[in-house]
Each structure stands twice: as C-alpha cells, then as structure tokens.
Amino acid sequence: MARGRTTLVVVLTSLVGAAAVACSGAPAPSSTLGPVPDDIADHLSVQVDQGRTQYAAREIVLAVTNDSDETMTLLSGALDADGFGPSHPTKENRTPALRPGTTRDVYVELGEAECAGFPAGPEEPVPDAAPSATITLARGEFDDLGPAADVVVAEVGDPGGHLARNHAVDCATAAVAAGASLAVDADIPVETRGGELTALVTLRIDPVDGGPGVTIDRIAGTTIMNNPDPDGEETGWTGSALDGQRSGSITLPVVPARCDAHAVGEDKRGTFLPVTASVDGVTQHVIYVPMPDSARADLFAFIADSCDWPE
Template sequence: MRARRAVALAAGLAVGLAVVATACTSPGDDVAPLPSGVAQGLSAELRQDRTQYADHRAKVHVVNGSESTVTLLGGSLDAPGYGPSSADGAVRARTLAPGAGRDLRLRLGEVDCDAEPPAALSGADAQTTPVATATVRVAAGGSSPGVDGAGAGTAVEVEVTDPLARLAAVHAEVCAERLVATGVTLRVTDVRTATVPTPDGDAPGGRITLAVEPVAGGPEVRLVEISGTTLLSPAAGTAWTGDDLVGQADGQVVLDVVPARCDPHVVAEDKRGTFLPVHAEVDGAPQPVIYVPMTDQQRAATYDLVHDACGWG
C-alpha cells in the first residue's frame, strides 16, 4: 500500500508571552472585573507545527498561573514587521482553570518587508528579551456551554519573547522569497521515478525538474545550492551545487534524487519533505533559504518515487 497520508506531528517551535500591563476593559463592556492576580499570572507561548508552517498559522498556548478560574475568549499578536494577526477558525470560549493551558489558533499578520523585523535573539537573551507584544482577552469565571468567543472580556497586554527566533526567521524567509521572485520565477515542473547515478553505481530514485525563468527587468538571481529534504537526498552528494545547477542558465535544473530514508513513516508523517530548500544570491548578495513547493500531484508523485525506490510492497 502506497503511503500518501499525512498526520500532524507537533514541532517544538515556541514563542513565550509574559504579562507587562494591567488588564483593562473597553468602555461599556458588561464584564466582571478579573480577580486579583489573574493578569499577572497569565503566560503563553506560540507553537507552530509542520502543518502550519507553510501558511504561517500558529497556536498561542495560554497558561493560567493564577489561583482563579477564568474564560479565555481570544487573542492576537502584534509583532514588528508584521500586520495584525487574525483568528484561525472560529473563536471558542474556553475555561482556563488554575495551572491549566489552552490553545488559541491564529494566523500571523502579513509580513512587511519595508519595516524593521523582529530581533533574531538566541540563547538566554531569546528566553528573556521581548520582541513583540500580544493581547489576550479573558473573563472572570468559567465558560458556559454554547458560549462563543465573541465577547470582549478583559484585554490583558503582554510582552512576547521568541526563544527560537521564529518571527525573525519567517520574516526573513518571506522577504527573501519576494526579492528572489523579482528576478526569477522558480517552480517544479516535473517529478518522475528513474534510475539515477550515485557514487556506488546506478540506483532506483527519481528526477525533479525545477524551472528557472528570469523576470524581465529584474535583478540577477543565481542559485548557489539546493539542499535535500526529509524525504529526498541528492543522488551524488549532500546538496546540489556547482555543476548540478548549471542548467539554470538554460531555464531549468534537473535534480537526481534518492530517498533520504526508507522507513514508511517518513512518508506517512511528511509535512515538509516536498518543499525544495533553495539558496540564492540576488545581484551577488546571499539570501536566506527559501522553499519552492510542489503541487498536490507532484507531492503524490514524490511519494510514489520514494515508495518505488525503497521497494515497498
């Protein structure tokens, strides 16, 4: 049986939130005041699994460190270099008991490449230094059955730390994609099973064709390296470089691939194995790695390629 299904596997990508402002309510809000200590006791982290990476969705995991039960009504993230975030799906009121945590699903705001990006901190600085702010909306007491998250509640403003510098990484990747696209259009045009040369002789694998189409009047873009993925490895080495990429001058690069692994769950759990990591220079300036996606049909063909090359029955 061919393994084509994908199952979510949470990746440990986190952004911590620490309270920095007292709770406040909008004029006319008919809500009970929050019990003492709730605003100071709330904390959260932003989690992003591999199913959310490509379209910049995330989950804000809010933890109630106070001694009072509250209702979580929603939340938003405000980061430098990003527009306003938005809810990912329906907002539901969730009871948040002392010591418990709940997820808020959101979409990161539109990346603004003309604005200063979030700081890319690391180590202890990333754990403690805020790089953005957020607002979490809560109400006193637990939620009632059928209550949605439309109520205003009480807004608690928080500072945001980013232990893994994800906000900076997403900003850099999106802006690099846009810059590269001003000079060249990159797209996968073909994926097929084939016998390919390797250092140990010919082996079952496949070929992926990447179209490299210059944009008239744009900057000079040169591909310098394409890395392997969790599913695919270069047939002749650790990455495609140099002579592997000379075809870009003629409008396409053909990549000989072999499976990176042959344990079936690598396909069953795949989320990013069909995104080609491309390293490029624009007018001689190196850019952060960007990812060229495949269509649904090309993803299926890639899974078939791995299936056949691994000899699964």
C-alpha cells in the same frame, strides 16, 4: 527586528450557549460572575509556538498559561510584533476554558512581513524588543461567563525564534520573487541510473522582466529526498548540479533519504525544496518551494518503489 509595530487583534467570538437559547425562546441567562481581576496580567504568560504542519500556512500559536486561581475562558488574542502587518485568526470558533495551571492556545496567521528597513541577507533578524500580546478573557467557563476584558502581557516569549525565522523566510521569498518565479514541475519521471532508481525533480526559474538578478546557489536535501551523487559532504545540490538554471530549469536527480515508511507517512516538509539564492549578488535566507500535489504523489510512489515496500 525593529521599526514599526502593528497591533494585531484576533477576535474569537464567544457565543457559548447563545444559539440554544435563541432557538428555545428562553430568556438569556445572566451570569453572576464578576469581571476579570485587575491583577490577572501578573498571573498570565504567553509564548509563541509553531509546528511543522503550520510553516507553509504561516500559522503560529499564542500559548497562554494561567498561573492564577481563577477559572477563565480564552476569547481572543492579539500580537504586537516588530516587522509584521495585520494578522487574522485561523480557528475562530475556539473558546477554551483556561483553568488554573493550564495552557490554552490562540491560532493566528501572521500578516505580511514588513521588510523595508531590515538588512537583506541569510541571517535572521534580532528584535529590538520582545513582542507583546493582548489576551481577551472572561471569568468562568461554558455558558456562565462574566464580562470580557483585554489583558496586556508585556513580554511574549519566543524561545524557538519562530517570528525571526518567519520574517527572514518571508523577506527572502519576496526578494527572490522580485527577480524570478520558482516552481516545481507537476510531474516527476523516474529512470534507472547506475542500476539505481532515480527520480527527476525539475525546478523552473522564470526571470521577471526588469527585476534583480537571481542565482540559485544551493538546494538542500530534505528528510525524504537526497542527491545520489553529492559533492563531497554536501547532502544537497550545488555547483554543476545547478548549471541548468542558465536555461531556465534545474533537474535534480533524487534518491530516498531514508526508507522507513513512517518517515514518509509522517512527512510535513520533505516535499518543499529548500532553496538558497542570491539576489543581485546578495545571499538570501533559505526559502522553501512547494511541490504541486501531483508531484508529491509521484515522489511518494517513487520512494515506495525504490525502497521495495509491499503493495
């Protein structure tokens, strides 16, 4: 990633014990703890993480590790990363103790991706420089805290490539949306094809007047649904399976990808259609089209019936 860098300050207000003091009328206690040591940045490391449950909300974690001998409280976090606008916290009331040798988290929703100046295409961008973070800390924990201080961690790790992936998905989603609106139907009917129960998932494609041309090239299978008649080794839908898009909709015949109940019970992303599209002939990064809640319920019920689960 390259170009403008925007500092994103996430203020997580620390009012530990203040409400109880206000209600009792007692004077606020004053801490005897001193300020955060000047060299504390040398003993902190920050890493970006993101779980599957966080993908749809574009929430990331700034995992802060304390390798010093100081017990501190994590009050706020800030991310400076190429290609993203201002973000904001998703869990504002967390003020965890950051004891020696431990790791605690700040939760941040990424701001809007800045796509101008980044090449379009299926590849995820490579940043010119590692992101940095500003972490706000105070010595102590619970209701005994010293003064807060901002500490800059110059290089934030992202071994999972979460920022690059989010940026690529965001920009591809915006490029596709400029030419077409994609939506999954609210209902999923079921019929028997070749003696096998088959669900029919319909993706609607509504072109945007004056927008670029959008062509659906592939819809991949997921952890819980697949194409009953794949083309060769393809596990999703390609070629003639996507012909319906010319009339504004694609109906996908679907069978369960697996029948172990925990696969559905623990599903995080299996109901998002992974769509690869071209915009004015340029192939984009895969994007993910969610199902409405009613369609998700239909799909789960279909899998239960197809896999002959007990009532």
